[in-house]
Structure formats: structure tokens, C-alpha cells
Amino acid sequence: MTVGRGVLFKKTTVEECWQLDMTFLSxxxxxxxxxxxxxxxxxSWGKRAAITVLVHPPKRIKLQYNVTxxxxxxxxxxxxxxxxxxxxxxxxxxxxxxNCPNCGRRCRVLYLPDWATHFACRICHDLTYESxxxxxxxxxALFRAMNEGxxxxxxxxxxxxxxxxxxIARKLSRITGGLQALLDYDxxxxxxxxx
Ligand SMILES: [Zn+2]
Numbered sequence: 001m002t003v004g005r006g007v008l009f010k011k012t013t014v015e016e017c018w019q020l021d022m023t024f025l026s027x028x029x030x031x032x033x034x035x036x037x038x039x040x041x042x043x044s045w046g047k048r049a050a051i052t053v054l055v056h057p058p059k060r061i062k063l064q065y066n067v068t069x070x071x072x073x074x075x076x077x078x079x080x081x082x083x084x085x086x087x088x089x090x091x092x093x094x095x096x097x098x099n100c101p102n103c104g105r106r107c108r109v110l111y112l113p114d115w116a117t118h119f120a121c122r123i124c125h126d127l128t129y130e131s132x133x134x135x136x137x138x139x140x141a142l143f144r145a146m147n148e149g150x151x152x153x154x155x156x157x158x159x160x161x162x163x164x165x166x167x168i169a170r171k172l173s174r175i176t177g178g179l180q181a182l183l184d185y186d187x188x189x190x191x192x193x194x195x
Pocket of ligand 1: 120123
């Protein structure tokens with residue numbers, strides 16, 4: 001999977017993250033015995049990701065995946081434990097939860113945002129739900145990113161030393177990436193609405 005801060009000037013939403021959902025995982029693999037499963041994702045904008053989940057009872061899983069940084073192309077393997085928790089539910093069954101590896105909070109879903117390398121809960125990654133920032137703020141973000149882009153283009157034209165040109169160019173490409181992500185996102189949302 002590829003990471004890199006794609007969208008600027010706004011909080012990441014839960015929809016923009018890879019989501020490891022316990023409701024799904026506990027159906028896909030038996031959590032009481034040693035075993036493993038693969039979890040695959042395909043985002044609404046066509047990106048794919050996959051992780052391996054190894055079950056190490058009691059109440060522990062290990063996540064394994066590889067992350068490629070978008071900016072440098074550098075690829076890193078990650079492998080770490082996540083502790084699980086259970087609460088009783090009807091008919092002697094148990095309900096499974098993740099303990100967020102960062103804060104320890106019990107949660108049903110762990111998230112991996114585009115710019116992060118580790119799964120954690122919604123609060124630790126400071127994520128927001130989609131509906132809260134639809135509309136106005138999205139357009140403001142687009143507007144601000146475009147403005148910033150124009151300013152940088154101007155600066156780039158005036159810059160003399162290769163070093164500062166490089167610095168400005170990198171900044172500009174980050175913003176262009178962010179802009180593209182915002183535009184793609186809007187296109188996707190519109191397409192969804194049309195369907
Ligand atoms: Zn947390």
C-alpha cells in the first residue's frame with residue numbers, strides 16, 4: 001500500500017482510512033486458536049491494500065504489512081501485536097474488541113490513514129466522520145490549496161539557488177497531490193450521488 005499526506009488543510013475522515021473492523025475479522029478468522037487470515041481492501045478511489053492477521057491466543061493478534069512512502073518510494077515492513085478484549089453477550093457467546101495499540105481504549109474498528117504507518121483508534125488518529133465537513137469546508141480547503149499553489153509557482157519562478165528551487169518544488173508537488181486528492185474525492189462523491 002502507498003502512504004503520503006495526500007489531503008491538506010483538513011482532518012482525515014474515517015472513510016479515507018483502511019479500516020480493520022472486528023465485526024468482519026471475527027467472522028473471517030477464529031480468534032480462539034492459532035491461525036491467520038488476509039484482509040484486502042479496495043478504496044472507492046481505486047487503491048488497494050492488504051494485510052496479514054496472525055492469531056496468537058489468548059486475546060492477541062499480530063498485524064503484518066508493507067508500507068511504501070509515496071514521497072520517497074521507500075518500503076518498510078511492519079509487524080506488531082494488537083491485544084484483544086472480550087465482553088460477554090447473549091447465550092454465553094463473547095463479543096470481541098481491539099485494544100487500541102496506542103491508547104489501550106477498547107474499540108471495534110482500527111484505522112490506518114493514508115499518511116500513517118500504524119493502525120490505531122479513531123481518537124488517536126484524530127479522525128472525523130464524513131458528514132461533519134462536507135460542503136463548505138471542502139471548498140475552502142480546495143480554494144486555500146489552489147491559492148497556496150499559485151503563490152509557490154510564483155516563488156519557484158523567482159528562486160535562484162537550486163536548493164531553494166528544490167525545496168519549493170517539493171512543497172508544490174505536495175500541494176498538487178493534495179489538490180488532486182480533493183478533486184478526485186469530489187468527483188467520486190458526485191459519481192456516488194448520481195448512481
Ligand atoms: Zn487509541
